[in-house]
Amino acid sequence: MNLHSCLYLLALPLKNKGLLMKAFFLSILLLSGGLLVARDSRGQDLSKMTVTIQLKNVSLKHALRRIETLTSLPFTYKTSDIADYKDVSCEGTDIPVSRVLDVLLLNTGLGYEQINSNIIIKKIKVVPPPQPMVNVVFDGGVRGRVTSTTGEALSNATIKVEGSTRAIAADNNGGFTLTGLKAGSYKLRITAVGYEPLIKDIRVKDNEIADYEFILKEGSGKMDEVVVTALGITRKERSVGYSTQQISGSNLTVAKEQNVLGSLGGKIAGVQVSGSSAASMGGTQKIQIRGVNSVTGDGEPLVVVDNTPISNTNYAGKNGRDYGNLAQDINPEDIESVNVLKGPAASALYGLRGQFGVILITTKKGSRNSKPTVTFSSAASIEKAGNFMPLQNIYGAGSTLNFETVTINGVDTKYVDGTWDESWGPKMDGTPVRQQYSFYRADPDFGKATPFVPHPNNIKEYFVTGRTLNNSLSMTGGGQYTTFRLSYNNTDVTGIEPNTYLKRNNLSFSGSLTIAPNLVATANLNYAQNKGQRPSQGYQALGSRNMYQWFERNLDMQKMKQYKYSDGTFYQWNVNDPNSEGVYDDATPIDWNNPYFDAYENPAHDSRDRFFGDVGLRWTILPGLSVSGFVRQDGFTQNLDGRNAPGGRGTPDFWIGKYQSREMNYEFLAQYNKEFGDLSLNVNLGGNILTQRYDYLREETQGGFVTPGFYNIANSLERPLVDNYLSKKEVRSAYGSATLGYKNTYFLDASLRNDISSTLPQNNNSYLYPSVSASVVFSELLKWQPLSYGKMRLSFAQAGSDISPYLTTGYFTLGQPYGSTFPMDVPDILNNPNLKPSLGTAYEAGLDTKFFQGRLGLNATWYHQNNKNAVLPLDVSGTSGYTTTEINAGNIENQGIEITLSGAVVKAKNASWTSTFNVSHNTSKIISLYPGLHSYQLDYNRYASVNMYLLANEGEPFGTIVGNGYQRDQKTGQILLGSNNLPLYESGHKLGNVLPKYTGGWQNTVTWKNFDLSATVDFQSGGKFISWSKMLAVKSGQAAETAAMNDKGKNIRDPLADGGGIKISGISSVTGQPVTAYVGARAYYRNVLGSKIYDPWTEDASFIRLREARVGYTFSKTAIPSLPFRSLNLAFIARNPWMIWQKAPKGVNPAELATGASSLNWLETGQLATARSYGLNLTISF
Helix, strand or coil: CCCCCCHHHHHHHHHCHHHHHHHHHHHHHHHHHCCCCCCCCCCCCCCCCEEEEEEEEECHHHHHHHHHHHHCCCEECCHHHHCCCCCEEEEEEEEEHHHHHHHHCCCCCEEEEEECCEEEEEECCCCCCCCCCCCCCCCEEEEEEEEECCCCECCCCEEEECCCCCEEECCCCCEEEEEEECCEEEEEEEECCEECCEEEEEEECCCCEEEEEEEECEEEECCCCEEECHHHCEEEHHHCCCCEEEEEHHHHCCCCCCCHHHHHCCCCCCEEEEECCHHHCCCCEEEEECCCCCCCCCCCCEEEECCEEECCCECCCCCEECCCEHHHHCCHHHEEEEEEECCHHHHHHHHHHCCCCEEEEEECCCCCCEEEEEEEEEEEEEEEEECCCCECCCECCECCCCCEEEEECCEEEEECCCCCCCECCCECCCCEEECHHHHCCCCCCCCCCEECCCCCCHHHHHCCCEEEEEEEEEEEEECCCEEEEEEEEEEEEECCCCCCEEEEEEEEEEEEEEEECCEEEEEEEEEEEEEEECCEECCCCCCCCHHHHCCCCCCCHHHHHCCECCCCCECCCCCCCCCCCCCCCCCCCCCCCCHHHHHHHCCCEEEEEEEEEEEEEEEEEECCEEEEEEEEEEEEEEEEEEEECCCCCCCCEEEEEEEEEEEEEEEEEEEEEEEECCEEEEEEEEEEEEEEEEEEEEEEEEEEECCCCCCCHHHEEEEEEEEEEEEEEEEEEEEEEEEEEECCCEEEEEEEEEEEECCCCHHHCEEEEEEEEEEECHHHCCCCCCEEEEEEEEEEEEEEECCCCCCCCCCCEECCCECCECCEECCCEECCCCCCCEEEEEEEEEEEEEECCCCEEEEEEEEEEEEEEEEEEEECCHHHCCCEEEEEEEEEEEEEEEEEEEEEEEECCCEEEEEEEEEEEEEEEEEECECCECEEEEEEEEECCEEEEEEEECCCCCCEEEEEEECECCCCCCEEECCCCCECEEEEEEEEECCCCEEEEEEEEEEECCEEEEEEEEEEECCEEEEHHHHHHHHCCCEHHHHCECCCCCECCCCHHHCCCEEEEEEECCCCCEEEEEECHHHHHHHHHCCCCCHHHEEECCEEEEEEEEEEEEEECCCCCCCCCCEEEEEEEEEEEEEEEECCCCCCCCCCCCCCCCCCCCEECCCCCEEEEEEEEEEEEC
16 A cells, blocks of 8 residues: 555645744744743644654554654554554654544554553454454553652653664653553663663563663763763763763852852862852852963953853953842743853854853743643851951051140040051050040040040941842643743842842743644743842942951940931041041041941942843754754843942042943754664764944042032032943854764764854954864773773863954044034054964873772873963053054963763662762963063053063963062072061062862762752962062061061060060171161051062962852652642751861961952952851742
């Protein structure tokens, strides 16, 4: 029988073309609105179920199996009834299943009957006369569920009938139904990634579906696990020829980190995460992959969420509020997994955006044919300030050991001199004196002398107990044609500094709709909203850390807290002397405001609304061949403002900024997968159009306010400062990759991407980025039982980094508008029409192994990377009419090794302990800069007329810190002392290198019965930084060592004649002979070490830290049937609870040196206080 001409089926697509278009747009509406509803597949109407099918000259049995695969409907039939029909055909698109069956069974004498979800094929009774009752015998089948020893469903497990080609994959619940088996005994082989294969004997009877349970034991690890690679392409891990490391989303929510990038710290070899204090509430988390890969120090990995690139911009600077990088908009509760593409070999398919690596984030999705599951999670924690610097409590405000006096109403009166913002004054021995608050008429102690005593905890008392509340709700499910996941997260943070907060909301939806068996629409939609009022960091930037740098040990924080008097005046401590009547004529602060004045009168606000996501279609043309198209967007509006209130230091001021960004990606991707015997082929071809638009408007008052206290640009006393900017960019890309495998053992992979960027000159705007990699799974070739899995890999690749807009062609800038006039001018930067993108070239070799059935794993990678042609500014002669030009320059080399060791230490029925340790070592060297240029200034700062630099020097490791250092005797190396026996110093000293030698982490997870425990330790060895906080705490006389006892038993501040002073040894610059002498503490610490020399304040950034910990217990419905929910987990969580060891002095945190948008952590000018977090987390599943 030949039914190749199914006219009805062939005509259907033509007649219903409009209907298909309506269905497509309806599906997009449903996906975008999040209105997908799960449907049960039982008892489906066959006239409403459609399939796309291509059957030509096949057996009826084959045709029924094909329909079974497409619809998941089990068929029952008697083999002998269908055995004779071996030449049936039927082709068409979107055909009702009922119609397909009618056509296939035409003229066969067979019919079908639907009983629930089962379709029974049987002979039609043609002769109606009564006949003796006979039992009609149909073939049987087997139905089962595949789980692990812990009861976890093993989705996509493969069930195969030994000795035949019959096989089926388990669904998301581990279930399957295999029909069409004759009565008899069979062997089923069940396999799943990471589990030992199971062969089980079953017995099948006619007319019956036998039920079985299949339990697999954990085996040799995830040897065939699928990993997400560039552009979201999934591949078998064994076929990947470069280093990949994937961590689960549950690993990122252990301690409820506010910025998800911070959760990666210590968990991935070769990835260094340096963050700011949690006091910033979602502040900066910087990521460097395999060292610094640009001579400028710039460059950060691209962040991609569900294949949509998103901005990770940071609007913060060294000083001021730390708004954090924008990746904090990702809800950690939505993340399924994170995969880090470390080198160009992994990220070459991202071309101009892949030079510095890529962080691929995959979010959670719904699953087909699953009942809706609701999960609620709530976490509440408190935050406490910690890591306080040891301070002295003997001496108070002033510059000498004697009290200053002022004549008040004709009487010489001892008083605390507010002009001195330091603690080199008299002993705080209780002597009655007039203190600053006594010169304010509205103060209760006006005119009174009060005891001059220390307030040992005055800085600690400023901080409050912070709190964080995090609530998350999600619903996940799917029907036969749909999947969906809808989630909402609310975070409410109150900071550890007064009047600081962060409020965040996340709403996300992901879903899919099967429009036809070969056409699927998908959507991933995310909305994030942030509103914050954050503390300030840095030097003289309205921040609390100034109290360590310039403060008085006698200041009473409780008095400071009442900063606003009833008459409207403000209590300020750093002010000029009172008048002869004992009142401040001018209470304007000299250098420092009352910290409570800054907290409540000078708040700064930030808010952001952001939408990112994608909508797409995937069309399966043929088995193994599919095409997909996506529209992706990332857009946000960032609002910032700040102020300097009247009554504080400086001119009253208000500024406001609005920053808008929108990026669109229009993407096409064709994929082909095919196996030819022992050969496997995977081919991907695609293209992308990227468009970016960015603009901002910033306005600031000038000269003060017309009306004090009214914060509006219109209130500017003088013409306000206005800054406006707009940039646009487009990149057109084409790319392809191919992977060839042989016997699932040998793999060769190659890719090529071409990018054409609008930022580049038209005659030189197209660049190619290739990659080649190979891997061999040598464990398939060896018969060594202890080795479960072994793979060697090798790769080469190139990736680039685009330049900023408007660097290659001339343009004008709009000046300050004046009436109806809008002046324009030519920028001071000389454009360079020959600029090209920077280029990274990398080689990589690695070894991945597992031993003892996956109980022990070892991964090792060696890499070598050169990065050339960074774009950097270069000074030009002023006679040119310009100040700088942009050039391509530099070649920086990085090479290193990464090692990850993992193991299942304990693996028992009721207990387990898994442990993962990773360490990486990176060395860098600047090979060249630019002809005639041998040193490039990366960063610079200046204090007390003394400069400090961060340099890139040819022939040296990246990031050399240079500044004033001790002069030393050339023969002995000892410090040279001047005629006053104080240390001598000189400029240009190399104080150290900013990069660490080793970074890594150690993760442990322990379970026992219903208990779970996890902890992460991260560490760093090496790397230098300068600490201003420590330097200025010493200079201002607050640090404990400035009031220590000397070897004579005297305080070093005591007069030299009384045995005081600091003992110092060195070589006299006058006589050249060794000298041991005593010098005054203030002259030594304040005038020399605290002002002129950076040697003592160049600290080692090495540390070992307990980053996060958790202890939980799970109550399940399985154990307690009366529970109204599936499970409940209650856990104690801690974030940053313990700095186990650090080389830097107490009070400075080497693990929290990140400062806003600055790319390098070399200078600490006033970091926020360390915040330690402790709380409870509750998770309920329904």
